[in-house]
Every structure is written in structure tokens, then in C-alpha cells.
Amino acid sequence: MKKRDLVLIAILIIIPAVFIAARHSGRRGASAYVYTGSTLYGVYDLAEHQEFTIESENGIINEIAVDDDGIYMKRATCPNRLCVKCGHIRNNNESLCCAPSGVLIVIRSDKEGEYDAVTK
């Protein structure tokens, strides 16, 4: 390994680490914004236990659930089920994505989702 390799590797670790530290405070979020593709599907309160199902245009079904540990993909009919294996998310700015179906969950701190729903 040369000196310039070490410099490159250091840069590629430090810059993303700064980004992660800035975005992820580790504070628990209040609501989960669920998107299908670029459209907002719904906003769900993380304090409330609930389950819902999204069927995408391409026929993939995602079963999403909220419990004490946060929100997670309970079941999915996508080919590799990476989204199910990812487990729970609960803190601000954390996200969970099922790439084949385009379902994306993002955790935010605000309680209500009307503002974004309106601007969409």
C-alpha cells in the first residue's frame, strides 16, 4: 500500500463519517414517512402499534408494522427480502427501503405529516 492509498482511504472514511454524525443524532423519531416511489403514501405515528400493507404497481406486497422497537418490514413478496432482514428503524433520519417495490420509510421528528402532504 502506498501513501496516496492511505490518504484516499482516510478521505473516503472521514467525509462520510462526518455526514453520518451530523445526520444521525440517535434521537428517537416521532413519525414514519412512508413513500411509494416519490409520492408520500402516509405518515404513521411511532407511538402507536399498527400494521398496514402496501401493494405496489408491480405486484410486490410489503407488510409494514410498528411496535415498541420502531417500524419494520414484517413481510414482503420482493425477490430477496433484504428489507425484511434489515429489521427495525426508530431514530431520526433513519430510513428503510425495499428497492424492488420502491417502498421507502423515513423517520422524522415532527408529529404531523400535513405540511409535506400538502406540498406534495
Place this chain on the structure above:
Amino acid sequence: MRSRSKLIGICAIMTAVGLIIGYLESFLVIPISVPGIRLGLANTVTLICLYLCGPVYAAIVLALRIILSSLLFSGPVAFIYSLCGALLSYIGMLVLKRFDFSVYGVSAGGAVLHNAGQIAAAYVLIGNVYVFDYLPVLAIAGVTAGLVTGMVSDIIIKRIRRITEI
């Protein structure tokens, strides 16, 4: 002696090996809240070809590997993801190699760009900017994985050079 048939032979073996590694690796999923983090061991094949046979052969091996692997195992959606990742990482690796980085740097940079390419593909396919949130995590994962694959490639390149002149 640098014979054409020897290069083609090595490239054929590398394509086959790369296909199998990529397939086996799809069973090894690291379960954290970022989908699809892999070691990217199949990239060793591209690196080895890049160093032993040159950029043209490496491009052919890479293209064959992603086309065959999506035909055999992963399907059309995965093909778009691997194509974007492969394209970006290949260009990046060529540039890094030209600027005299060693296998480690080329591999780490290539891995990060591969992830960036896949995120870009996800953005195009899903259409939601939030997918870029994964980029920092994937960049760090890429560097780590890239160093491992770089080390493996370095060892293999040296060994092949020892047993045959190429």
C-alpha cells in the same frame, strides 16, 4: 511472452470464477438497516484482469459477468443496478490506476463508486431523494470491503505473475 490466447484463457477463467463468487456471495447478507451490503469479492476478478490483462479485457470480463449473472441468477432489475455500479466503478478504477494508486486504493475507490452508482440507479428507479441518505454508510462499507478485496486481488495478482509470464 504476452500471448493473446493466454490472456483470453485467463479472462475466461476469471469470468467463470467471478460468476460463481457473485452467486455464492448473494447468500451472505449482512443484516443491518442498510439493504444489500456485500463484500464485493467478485470485484477481485475485475481487478485481477485490469492488472494482468489491461483495461480492455477487464471491461469485457466485467460486462460478461454482469450480463450472465443477471440472466442466470438475479434478473433485469438487478441488472440495471449492477450496470450502473459497474460502469462508475470501472471508470473510477481506471482513473485511480492511471494516477498510480496501488491495488488497495483502486479497489477501495472502485467499491465506493460502485455503491454510488447503485444509489444513483436507485434514485432513477425509485425517484426519491432519500435514497442518497444511504450513501455515507455505503461509502464507509465500500472502503472496508474494498480493502479486503484489494488485499485478496494483490495476493492473487502476485501469485499468477509468479507462475506464468503475463
